[in-house]
Amino acid sequence: MRSPRLASLLMTFVGILAVSGCTSAPSDLPELAPVTGTVTLDSKPLANASVSFESSNGQVAFGQTDAEGHYELNFRDGAKGAEVGENKVRIETVLEGPPAPNYRDPIPAKYNSKSTLTRNVSKDNPVQDFELTSK
Structure with missing residues (x-):
């Protein structure tokens, strides 16, 4: 006969495992590196622009510039960055x-x-700035 305390401890342990499994990063993600930067157009910050990086495998990371032209890339499933390469x-x-x-x-x-x-x-170079010209 099991004690109620042992059953309670087992249920707590199973609950912790379930929650930790839900918050971990998916194992099928490619190798990612953080990417941030600033986009300018004709030497002025470019606000409200979409920035996307597409790897040779077709994986896309995306971000949007703020009023100062700054962006940070996001991948899928809440991961940050872009595929290395x-x-x-x-x-x-x-x-x-x-x-x-x-x-x-x-x-x-x-x-x-x-x-x-x-x-x-690459993980060694997280800042990717873009100086665009309108011509």
Whole structure:
């Protein structure tokens, strides 16, 4: 016959294991490194821009610039950073609704839809700044 105290201790232990399993990082995440930085356009902070890094494996990390042009990348499942290695970078204006007819993003296509930007993500270099020009 089990004692009620032993049963209570076992239930507490099982509960702790269940909760700790829910808060741990998923094991299927690739190797990530933190990425933060500042984006400027024509030497001025670029606010409200979407910044995305896409790895060669197709994994995407994203962030959004604040009023000073600062961003921090987020991965999936609450993880921070981007996949380690070479990443294609896209920076584009965040719109609050569908674009108006004849809308033209003030950020040139060479930084977004036809991006030529790449960055090597590593734990040794977490700061990735971008100095964009409108021409």
